[in-house]
Amino acid sequence: MAMCGVYRDALIWVLLLQASWALVGGQVRYSVPEEAKAGTVVGRLAQDLGLEAGEAEARRLRLVAQGRRASVEVSGASGALVVSSRLDREELCGKSAPCALRLEVLVERPLRVFHVELEVTDINDNAPVFPAARKNLSIAELSTLPGSRFPLEGASDADVGANAQLSYSLSPSEHFALDLQKTEEEGESLFLVLRKPLDRETMPFHHLVLTASDGGRPPLTDTVELVISVLDANDNAPQFNQSVYKVQLPENSERGTIVFIVTASDLDEGTNGNVSYSLQNLFPQDGRDVFGIDRNSGEIQLQGDLDFEDVGVYRLQVDAVDEGNPPLSGHCKVVVEVLDVNDNAPEVWVTSLSVPVPEDAAVGTVVALLSVSDRDSGANGRVRCSVWPAAPFGLVSTFAGSYSLVLREALDRERVSEYEVEVRAEDGGAPPLRASRGLRVPVSDVNDNAPAFAQAVYTVLARENNAAGAELARLWARDPDEAGNGRVSYSVSEGGGGASVSGGGWRPASSYVSVDAESGRLWALQPLDYEELQVLQFEVRAVDAGEPALCGNATVQLFVLDENDNAPALLPPVGGGPGVGASGSAVPGALWAWASWGAPAGQVVAKIRAVDADSGYNAWLRYELWEPRGKGPFRVGLYSGEVSTARALEEADGPRQRLVIVVRDHGEPARSATATLSVSLVEGAEAALAAAGSSGSGLRPAEGGASAESTTTTTTNVWLVVAICAVSSLFLLAVVLYGAARWAPRAAVLSGPGPATLVCASEVGSWSYSQRQSRSLCLADGAGKSDLMVFSPNFPPPPGPAAKETQPEAPTLLQTPKHPNPDWRYSASLRAGMQSAVHMEEAGILRGGPGGPDQQWPTVSSATTEPEAGEVSPPVGAGVNSNSWTFKFGPGNPKQGGPESKKQTQVSFLLRRKGESSQYSQ
Template sequence: WCDVLRVVVVVQAAWSVVAGQVRYSVPEEAKSGTVVGRLSQDLGLEAGDAASRRLRLVPQGRRASVEVSGASGALVVSSRLDREELCGKSAPCALRLEVLVERPLRVFHVELEVTDINDNAPLFPAARKNLSMAELTTVPGSRFPLEGASDADIGANAQLSYTLSPSEYFGLEVKSKSENKVSLVLVLKKLLDRETLPVHRLVLTASDGGRPSLTGTMELLVWVLDANDNAPQFNQSVYKVQLQENASPGTVFLQLTATDKDEGINQELRYSFSDTMPAKVQDLFIIDRNSGEIRTAGELDFEDVQLYDLEIEAKDKGWPPLSGHCSVELEVLDVNDNAPEVWVTSLSVPVPEDAPVGTVVALLSVSDRDSGPNGRVRCAVWPASPFGLESAFAGSYSLVLREALDRERTLPVHRLVLTASDGGRPSLTGTMELLVWVLDANDNAPQFNQSVYSVKVLEGSEPRTLLTTVSATDLDEGINSDIIYLFSRHVTAEVKEMFTIDEKNGEIRLQGKLDHEEIVSYEITVEARDKGFPPLSGHCKVVLEVLDVNDNAPEV
């Protein structure tokens, strides 16, 4: 710097001598003691005159920041030189000094130019600027003017260029308005989406033309204003819930939550059932409009409906309002609240008592409106004999004959109790009573109350005399127990001519004339025959003794 200054001073001093004025230049911020110029020499003074003739600066109103060295007569920097403080933006920055010398008294004019160095960085009006832009409605190409920076320096040191931090959404347009003025415009390149990025942080940098260059920055905060462009979203499209059918009204079974990426009123939600849900279903449930809590309003019945499909809507308060939807699949779980039912689908009664074992007497159906173990039904019959149950497939039973029937030895009518029990805990049962009549079969022969009837009759008794009455019984019923009496086929015609038998009441009467002297006794086989098919018979013997009377005179 000293060499440069010296050259300048020499050139200017030469000019100054001609013009009667000395000019110097010094860069601002030169260190204290820096020699500005050989003032004594440039004024034409002899060596040593500076001190003897008292070469000095004439004080003026403001501090000059330079002084004359008494010994050498050089003009040196005495305090900080700040061009911007001294002259602001004025150029050139020239300080006019008066130098006084005595013997003889003379006044010299000295002009000191303070030259600019790049000691001031560009400065924006504020370190941060906030901008607000609406998403969706602010279209690409929209322009937003910005205030530029200032630089206290001058010349190339004050020539500013601008750059914007990289952004896919914004660009910077710089246009020169005049030699030292530019217009800055922030240009939107792409539609904004608040939900993707609610705040864009940009840095605007101003660089001056100094060497080295100094920079200043301003942060641009672009706040994206919300538009109602996002519908509410549930965290699941389908919610699956299980609830027992005996849940009391008011039972909370699900808490729904939807979110909306918007903000403010556009984010506030109301929950409701979809209009597509039948009113009958809506009456069974209540949804809290604010919280999304769903609870029962009525009683559920698994046997009526096992699955409810609830369509839920979440609507925001934006304009126009947007909606999100989800489904709630409510599975109603069965509890053992229904007793089994048993009924007869087909009945073949009365049952012939000679029906073979395995004969199907009735077809039964059982059901239980519950499901799973609660709906699995076991069926039993009491008493366990002579009938039993066989299951062909689930829910169907056959009542079959397991033992041979004997109407006469057991019962003519069987009173059966059919019991159906489910697999619940505790088990529920249903019962019904079934009467099975046994149809008589002709399986019993008539039985006489005596196997032998002994009769005594006097010979010569009158015809139509009642000799005896035979009697038989039949354990069967109906036509199978109707009995006719007749002489056995082994009875001879002579006997049949002598006696008669009433087929209805079994009365045996005399029809011919008995003669003791001819036949002393008769043995008659009597048959009791029922009217069944085939007919059955029982037999007895009637032993008739002919008693003698004195009806013959002695013969000589």
């Protein structure tokens, strides 16, 4: 503590002495470091000038400006001298030392002037500075010796004193060192000294850093980059980085393609390092024009076309020469490998072809030998072969590049007569290339198909009395084979059929018809007679000309259609008598009968019997009374032929009546016969005696009529029961046939062309007739036919060429199912009754009317009220030797209204005598 007090007292004493000196001398000195902050107190100016507190402001103490703005000012309140702005010694004094500023201070009241000296002391605020940040030097390689000195320019420092004392250092280098020399005359001299020879190729540039440091605390530094360029000498030859270069080039490369760029490096520079290139071919020798090289850049370009298949590898030599003196050179080799490109499509050759191929050739038969090749290599040259279409041929690889075209499936010339086979080859390139070779493989015919008719059974309709040589139909058998194997000849099979004639004999079919061997036309050898022959069934044989010959058969059913070529024939009375003209009496066609006086109206006196050898409508007879005209005492039943009294007989009628009766059929045109009946009018006893004496004389007394009529009725009823049973059987058969036809495939339903068939029925019976041609079978004259039914039993013919082949021309050739068995027969007694023209008078089925009894034809029918019920009705008539049955399937009840009631299916059957054919239509 004592020591501190001593120092404090000494400091106060010094200050007092300084103040006293200042007041005595009139000048005050202060010191302040440069870069002092604004507001820093330099000194207590008012106190140092001896002014009291507060007096500095009262007396207006201030600095006097001396031309430039001072960096200090006087604080008005305290009178202290403070720093007002930045002080920079280097700016105020430069390199001068020391740096003192002289200031004048003015005090008013009274006015006095004081001189104040302010010294600005230096601080190390300036670093050394080199003249440039980079210094370039050039030194030649090899020729510059170690120890060579190169002068450098030193750095400068704006500070003074120790802050401006500089020292230098050099970055580490094995080639260079730094030398600093100080003399009084020249001052400091700085040198760069070469310690080791330079090699430009090893290091063309040397980068050194020269650092200058001042003596401040802390020291400040500056650096300069020394860039030393080593000057070149031609001491290096051009060098390639490889002695051999390998290049791959696709063969489809275009001209001008850059193959490769070679670069030779020359460590020298300038002209010593300028390299030029040249090219020469080593292999092949004739490939000089394929490649070229740019002399300056070393760029090898393609100048010609490449073909891998010709040259696969090129060997080139490249020379590089510099421009030094003397010039130096280097060499390298370039091997160009040409890559294969899939630019060659496969090639297919047919080395052997064995055609035509028989259609019966065995599977595995070799048809052709093929050879396949591809000039490309690798995957581009691997070829895959296939055949199109895939059947019936296939490819079998025998060895590399060779294939056999073999048969994989059985052939059928009738299905395919010739094959266009394409053998396709495809290589394994990307994208693949393809080639193909077409082969025409014809198939030779073998007689493996027999002639086949379009139908197994042909139904032919022919009218009787046709001209000899008339064409009946045309048959056609198809044989898909060709040439002689498909040439068909036709013939009527011997023993294959015939017909039984009405006399009980048998005649072969060849006596009636003949078939043309080439065209298959069926001819009639003679006119046909329905009354002799109704159905002729035979076989036609078709034989081809192959080896061995094959044949096919077809059955022909020839139905003879009746023509109205027979007039009605009058039959003699039962037992004969003198009055029968048909038996050779004196009066042809004359009949005798007796009637008693006073006989009531409606009494039968006689019956006219007649028969017609024709059938159907042509045999349906009607009886008309021609004479006497007007109101005579007798009348004739229209269909029964019974002569009865129209009124009671009187004496005025005379003893004898002559009646002329015409018997007419329903044919077109109608044919007729005339019968003359003489009726004698006698007393009742005489008439009875005459009837008892000669029951077959043609007289029909009323007394004997009832007994005969009763006997005949009993017989007829028995046969009617038989007929009803037959009808029921036919109905069931028709239902079965209808179901089979309905559910059978459409192709099996064959029918010939033709419009609807008319079926007519009259009030006295019903009659139906089914025929494929368009014919009207409904007669207008006679009794009115009130119920007219129209139906079409035909189905449309199957479309396509088969229908045309089946029926080329003949309109009478029908495509229908097989005809029913010709042995269908009706009751023998009923047939006999029809043929004998009994006219059902024995049955006593008479209907009385205003004019007398009328004949009523017996019918058998059944009907129900069910919508799906059927109806069958057979007509029975005198003089008709065939019967037709009509079946109606579906809603046949007339009480069932609506459109559905019209949907009916009718099946008609035509029944004939034994030995005749039974025709049905569906």
